Amino acid sequence: MKHLILTTAALALSAGFALADGHGKTVRMGTEGAYAPYNFINDAGEIDGFERELGDEMCKRAELTCEWVKNDWDSIIPNLVGGNYDTIMAGMSITDERDEVIDFTQDYYPPTASTYVATSEGVDLEGGVIAAQTATIQAGYVAESGATLVEFATPEETVAAVRNGEADAVFADRDYLVPLVEESGGELMFVGDDVPLGGGVGMGLRESDTDLKTKFDAAITSMKEDGTLNAMLDKWFGEGTGTY
Structure with missing residues (x-):
């Protein structure tokens, strides 16, 4: 991974600051x-x-x-x-x-598409327990889908909930889930159809x-x-x- 250096602050900004010229701020x-x-x-x-x-x-x-x-x-x-x-x-x-x-x-x-990931096929996506990160468009979608929504503060916790049996599936951005599925050695799999959101x-x-x-x-x-x-x-x- 390319090494990136954080740019240090030159001046602190106050709340509601409107940028004027882009210099010295x-x-x-x-x-x-x-x-x-x-x-x-x-x-x-x-x-x-x-x-x-x-x-x-x-x-x-x-x-x-x-x-x-x-x-x-x-x-x-x-x-x-x-x-x-x-x-x-x-x-x-x-x-x-x-x-x-x-x-x-x-x-x-x-x-982009959102999608479901589970540990086995045949998961009930409409009536089961679905994990999603709190305050996301995915959580809002699950809440209106008829499934039981369980929310977590971080995306890692949503996937962990599927692995430990707290949830039947996780619903999240496909881009976030793809590498996790690929690296799981078959433990995780995509289920259901992709859902375009946002x-x-x-x-x-x-x-x-x-x-x-x-x-x-x-x-x-x-x-x-x-x-x-x-x-x-x-x-x-x-x-x-x-x-x-």
Whole structure:
């Protein structure tokens, strides 16, 4: 894994800061650090993954100084609104419900499929016990499906619940589950059909930070136009993933 160095902060930002010129100000990038390959903590204890590489390039193109902040998923939106950091890059799908609370850039990962994983075939996905990470679009889908939803704070716990028999299956982003299934030696398997959810993955920002959104939108657009984003998507998620 490529070694990445965290950019140190130059100045602290106050809550609700609206970026004016991008010089002398540090933008704090919030992420979960627990959702590979989007974001994770590497062996050196640093934030790594697709969104780390993408976010660093976006900051470079926007001529911004950025630092990364790790935050648990269940409080990631409240702590953005509260000013603990200035953006969210955490595999967060763009949804109407979230858009009522925060703003989003354009997507940097196209709408993707969610899917079920279990330890055996024939699982009752409509009436069984399904694990999902709390406050996700997958948890919302399961809650409305008729199945019994069990929520966990981290994605690792949702998979563990299937392995130890607490849940019949886990429902999550297919991209997160693929390497786990491949590395399980047959213990885990995909069951049922893929389910398209969300409007793609984007960067979350406070609704007041319109200048910052404009800068990052421009960076994403330039990366789509020159092929950089597609190359990153293929690198982290497999050839053919980049379709922009």
